[in-house]
Amino acid sequence: MVLVPKERIVNTANNVLSTYLHFRDNGRADVLPVSESFWNELAAGKHSELNQGRLMSAFTFSTPWSTWERHPAGEELVMLLSGAATVVLEESGVEREVNLNEPGAFVLVPQNVWHTARTQVPTTMVFLTPGAGTEHRDVGA
Numbered sequence: 001m002v003l004v005p006k007e008r009i010v011n012t013a014n015n016v017l018s019t020y021l022h023f024r025d026n027g028r029a030d031v032l033p034v035s036e037s038f039w040n041e042l043a044a045g046k047h048s049e050l051n052q053g054r055l056m057s058a059f060t061f062s063t064p065w066s067t068w069e070r071h072p073a074g075e076e077l078v079m080l081l082s083g084a085a086t087v088v089l090e091e092s093g094v095e096r097e098v099n100l101n102e103p104g105a106f107v108l109v110p111q112n113v114w115h116t117a118r119t120q121v122p123t124t125m126v127f128l129t130p131g132a133g134t135e136h137r138d139v140g141a
Contacts, residue, residue, distance in 0.1 A: 082103060083123030
C-alpha cells in the first residue's frame with residue numbers, strides 16, 4: 001500500500017471522498033489514496049495492516065446498496081454529510097430502519113449486525129469502520 005508523505009498531509013487539504021484515513025490503535029493516522037481496486041483488495045486480505053484500528057471513508061451514492069455488510073471487529077459509525085438515507089439494521093432476523101435526514105445525523109451500527117443503506121437522492125456519508133474483517137452478502141440473500 002502506498003502511503004501519502006506526511007508533508008502532504010499537513011501542508012495541503014485532502015478530500016475524504018478521494019482519500020481514506022486509517023486511524024491506528026497507537027494514535028497515528030495514515031492517509032490512503034483511493035483506488036478502483038481498494039475494496040476488492042481488502043476483501044482478498046491484501047491490507048492486513050488495516051486489521052487493527054479504524055478506517056475512515058466516505059461515499060456518494062444515489063441508489064440503494066446492492067449488498068448488506070457487517071463488521072465482526074466492532075461498531076461502525078455511519079454519518080450523513082448530505083442528502084438523505086435510511087440505514088437498515090438486521091438483528092435476529094428483524095429489520096430496523098434508522099432515517100438519516102440532516103447533515104451530521106448518524107447511527108452506530110452494533111458489532112456483527114448486518115446493515116445496508118437505501119436512498120433515492122444523491123447522498124454522501126462518512127464511515128468509521130473497525131478493522132478489515134468486513135463481510136458482505138447480496139441484498140435479497
